[in-house]
Amino acid sequence: xxxxxxxxxxxxxxxxxxxxxxxxxxxxxxxxxxxxxxxxxxxxxxxxxxxxxxxxxxxxxxxxxxxxxxxxxxxxxxxxxxxxxxxxxxxxxxxxxxxxxxxxxxxxxxxxxxxx
Numbered sequence: 579x580x581x582x583x584x585x586x587x588x589x590x591x592x593x594x595x596x597x598x599x600x601x602x603x604x605x606x607x608x609x610x611x612x613x614x615x616x617x618x619x620x621x622x623x624x625x626x627x628x629x630x631x632x633x634x635x636x637x638x639x640x641x642x643x644x645x646x647x648x649x650x651x652x653x654x655x656x657x658x659x660x661x662x663x664x665x666x667x668x669x670x671x672x673x674x675x676x677x678x679x680x681x682x683x684x685x686x687x688x689x690x691x692x693x694x
Contacts, residue, residue: 580654582651584652588665589615591648592656593622593663594615595615595662596660597664597665597666598611598612598667599612599669600666600667600668600684601669603637604636604683615665625682626647626648627646627647628647637677646671646674646676648669650669656665670683671683679688
């Protein structure tokens with residue numbers, strides 16, 4: 579199983595330039611944010627990063643749009659289609675205040691069903 583430290587080592591070893599965090603919106607469409615490798619550290623894997631979910635169909639209204647993107651280091655792989663070396667990882671979208679599974683995050687459905 580890969581940890582954040584493993585991902586950071588692979589980034590250095592492969593001279594990665596970007597990290598692409600991917601997630602599925604409530605309608606099942608892939609969404610992503612690509613970050614320069616200079617801002618990727620262990621904290622982003624432990625604490626996630628905030629984003630505005632109001633621009634993504636099916637998430638939240640503008641007045642409740644603060645969302646949390648939590649990358650999963652166990653899913654990190656090199657992206658074979660990006661020209662600059664890019665590491666990609668799947669991400670969850672938990673509730674920002676509690677960190678619990680978000681009912682609008684499709685991958686959370688199997689995780690929530692295991693908890694019951």
